[in-house]
Amino acid sequence: MRPLRIALPKGRMMDEALTLFDAVGASVEESARTSRRLILPSADGRFEFLPVKSGDVPTYVESGVADAGVVGLDVLGESDPDVLRPLDLRFGGCGLAVAGPADAAYPDLPHGRTPRVATKYVESARRFFAARGVQVELIHISGSVEIAPLLGLSDWIVDLVQTGRTLAENGLVVFEEISRSTARLIVNRASHKLRLEEHQRLIADLAGALESTA
Amino acid sequence: MPNTRISHVPPGSQDLLAGDVRRRRRVQSTWFALAEEEGYQEVIPPTFEYEEVFTRSAGPELAARLIRFVDRDGSLVALRADFTSAIARVVSTRLASAPMPLRLCYAGKVYRQQAEGMGRRRETFQLGAELIGDPSPAADVEVLRLALRTLWALDIRDFQVNLGDIRFVRPLLAGLSPDAADALRTAVDRKDRAALAAGAREIGAPAAVARALIELPELIGRSDVLLRARSLASGPDAEAAIERLRAVDALLTEEEREHVVYDLGEIRGLGYYTGIQFEVFVAGVGRAIGFGGRYDGLLALYGADRPATGFALETDALADLLAEEG
Numbered sequence: 001m002r003p004l005r006i007a008l009p010k011g012r013m014m015d016e017a018l019t020l021f022d023a024v025g026a027s028v029e030e031s032a033r034t035s036r037r038l039i040l041p042s043a044d045g046r047f048e049f050l051p052v053k054s055g056d057v058p059t060y061v062e063s064g065v066a067d068a069g070v071v072g073l074d075v076l077g078e079s080d081p082d083v084l085r086p087l088d089l090r091f092g093g094c095g096l097a098v099a100g101p102a103d104a105a106y107p108d109l110p111h112g113r114t115p116r117v118a119t120k121y122v123e124s125a126r127r128f129f130a131a132r133g134v135q136v137e138l139i140h141i142s143g144s145v146e147i148a149p150l151l152g153l154s155d156w157i158v159d160l161v162q163t164g165r166t167l168a169e170n171g172l173v174v175f176e177e178i179s180r181s182t183a184r185l186i187v188n189r190a191s192h193k194l195r196l197e198e199h200q201r202l203i204a205d206l207a208g209a210l211e212s213t214a
Numbered sequence: 215m216p217n218t219r220i221s222h223v224p225p226g227s228q229d230l231l232a233g234d235v236r237r238r239r240r241v242q243s244t245w246f247a248l249a250e251e252e253g254y255q256e257v258i259p260p261t262f263e264y265e266e267v268f269t270r271s272a273g274p275e276l277a278a279r280l281i282r283f284v285d286r287d288g289s290l291v292a293l294r295a296d297f298t299s300a301i302a303r304v305v306s307t308r309l310a311s312a313p314m315p316l317r318l319c320y321a322g323k324v325y326r327q328q329a330e331g332m333g334r335r336r337e338t339f340q341l342g343a344e345l346i347g348d349p350s351p352a353a354d355v356e357v358l359r360l361a362l363r364t365l366w367a368l369d370i371r372d373f374q375v376n377l378g379d380i381r382f383v384r385p386l387l388a389g390l391s392p393d394a395a396d397a398l399r400t401a402v403d404r405k406d407r408a409a410l411a412a413g414a415r416e417i418g419a420p421a422a423v424a425r426a427l428i429e430l431p432e433l434i435g436r437s438d439v440l441l442r443a444r445s446l447a448s449g450p451d452a453e454a455a456i457e458r459l460r461a462v463d464a465l466l467t468e469e470e471r472e473h474v475v476y477d478l479g480e481i482r483g484l485g486y487y488t489g490i491q492f493e494v495f496v497a498g499v500g501r502a503i504g505f506g507g508r509y510d511g512l513l514a515l516y517g518a519d520r521p522a523t524g525f526a527l528e529t530d531a532l533a534d535l536l537a538e539e540g
Contacts, residue, residue: 064500082501086431088408187405189502190495193374193475196434 003047004191004198005039007061007069009054013183016091017070021047023213024205046198058083058186067191068202073181074160077124084187086203090210092183096124097174099167100156101149106175107134109155118148119158128158128178146170226328226336237533238339242321244367245341252360254319254343259300261323265292270515271299271486279326281336293325298512298524301344306516314347314520321529335530342506342526349510349521351461354490357506358462361494361525362470370535372497375473376434377462378480379455379490380507383430385448386423398427402479405431422448433478437463437471443478458490483507494527496535503531 006021008014018028026042028049033040040049050066057071058081072092076085098117100106109115118139119125129136139154146166148154160181161167161174185206192199223229230238246256269277272295280292294300297320305316321341328334343360345353358375365373383402387395394417401409407428414424426446433443440460447453459476466474483491483505491507506525513520 062500064498083404085404085406085409188500190497190500193376193477193493193495194372194497196374196475200435 001195003041003045004067004195004202005048005050005065007050007052007057007066007071009057009071009075010051011054013054013070013072013092014051017089017183018049020089020091020206020209021049023209055079061186061188064188064190066188067195068185068187068199070183071186072183074121074124074179076184076186077127077179077181078121080123081186082189084189084192085184086187087185087206087210089183089185089206093180094160094162095180096121096158096178097161098128098156098158098176098178099146099161099172099174101171102173104149104155106156107132115156116154117156117158118145118154120145121158121160124178125158146172224336225330226334228335233537234533237536238529240536241368241529241532242339242341245321245364246319248360248363248367249319249343252317252356254317254360257297257301257304257318257320258322259294259297259304259320262291262293263300263303265290267303268292268295268299271302271512272296276326279328281325281327294322295324295326297322297324297340297342297526298344298509302513302516302522305344305346305520305522306513306518310518315353316346317343318346319343339529339533340526341529342524344522344524346513346522347520348523351458351465353521353523354458354462354508355465357523357525358466358492359470361492361504361506361527362473364527365494365496365532368532368536370496370532373473374475374495375492376475376477376480376495376502377459377490377492378477379459380481380483380487381451381455381458381489382443382447382478383481385451386427390417399481402427402430402481405479407431422446426452430479434475436474437476439476439478443476455489462490486512488512489523492525496531498535499531503528 008017021042026044026047028040028042050060052060054071054075057069058076058079060066061069061083062081070089074096114135114137116137116139117125118141120142122138122140125138141148145157145159147170148157150170158178164174167174187199265280265282268280276295280295282290282292285291301318309316323337324340325337328336343357345357387398398413401413410427410430414427419427426448429446433439440456440463444456447456480491482493486509487507488510489508493502494504496503504525504527508523510521513522
């Protein structure tokens with residue numbers, strides 16, 4: 001039977017995920033890691049890792065192309081895939097927040113004007129403002145969200161904040177945190193049943209490794 | 215300039231030709247041969263019904279996905295979203311005085327709204343059966359066995375049935391505010407350990423309930439899981455759930471047991487099923503392609519209180535699996 005296929009989000013979260021898998025004896029050789037291969041096998045033969053864009057991890061796992069995946073809670077909040085979410089992996093911590101220029105009004109604009117909010121996280125922003133009963137106009141953009149208020153595209157932004165440095169460099173401040181996010185292990189529903197023992201072992205191993213680093 | 219109303223069909227609909235048609239017919243004829251052998255009679259309910267037939271039984275999830283239109287007299291009608299609701303109506307009206315148990319089967323299309331971009335169709339073929347008037351574990355097994363035999367008859371070997379009983383989890387969610395119950399139900403469904411632990415704290419659950427909630431994601435496996443679950447069962451409902459699953463297990467053959475995973479956290483049909491419930495997973499398809507279980511309260515909603523159990527399989531998914539064999 002082929003190894004369990006694990007979708008990982010390219011970038012820093014993938015490095016942290018591979019470090020965790022390394023701790024449970026499933027290491028990826030350095031030569032493979034730095035290559036541009038589409039699938040990275042673990043040396044012990046248990047897994048193969050599939051590096052993809054973070055927003056695509058839920059799609060690969062929900063469809064069953066990947067048996068499991070690692071992805072931030074913030075990404076799950078956007079696409080709400082129908083998958084199992086057995087473990088909080090605790091790394092990749094960041095917060096989704098409403099921010100804007102230090103002199104911008106929040107949460108009410110002068111004269112009752114409807115605020116425009118630029119974000120990559122349209123669904124999460126929609127849910128947050130709806131729960132507050134605040135009407136906003138959401139503008140979906142796919143990168144460099146922090147320049148939107150500077151260019152006059154929006155009044156506020158909703159974006160991920162890790163250290164706050166990027167915000168500060170652009171003269172923005174956090175008005176309010178919406179949610180905290182960390183990396184999650186997600187598992188395809190069908191694969192979980194068809195290869196139950198392997199998934200149970202994976203979850204127990206990762207939970208054990210997290211326990212020992214806690 | 216081509217006319218796009220002719221060159222396309224609406225999203226989520228499709229033409230079926232050649233092999234796609236032959237494979238669906240093969241699945242259906244295999245199914246009807248098997249069902250007839252077991253004494254099930256085919257029912258063909260109408261393609262559209264008053265929408266109330268579906269909203270009465272279905273949870274809000276299905277009710278939100280009905281494809282509705284306004285009839286000549288202003289009544290709201292809906293395309294058939296589910297065979298079980300239509301059959302429940304037939305049994306409660308035209309078959310109200312028929313001798314029990316009734317064995318009914320069907321195959322045809324169901325119509326449901328789908329979000330765009332997920333590659334999901336709005337009209338799909340289903341097949342299935344309902345066994346009405348028999349509350350026994352033997353009836354549960356008869357229906358489950360019919361589902362297993364359908365897969366075997368189509369030469370599908372690599373599959374698992376995820377079997378639970380809704381009465382194990384239901385008492386754990388009883389008495390909570392709708393929001394808290396909804397959050398916990400979602401956490402159980404996702405086997406989300408972090409959310410279950412947080413939820414148990416938030417509702418101030420008694421120790422026994424908290425322990426059961428946190429252990430739920432682990433209560434999945436072969437029949438030994440039923441023994442472990444028994445020590446966590448709180449109250450008569452949860453005990454009845456374990457007892458029923460053990461009775462079902464005892465009636466299964468060794469070969470059937472190899473295809474059954476017991477999962478006490480299986481709650482997909484909460485609000486619809488009242489006893490055992492199952493989902494069918496096949497290698498190569500990332501989601502459940504069949505579901506079934508006991509729905510003793512459902513027929514009462516249509517005026518005839520009778521125990522009932524049944525299942526449905528997605529004909530399209532089964533046909534696609536035949537295609538892979540060539």
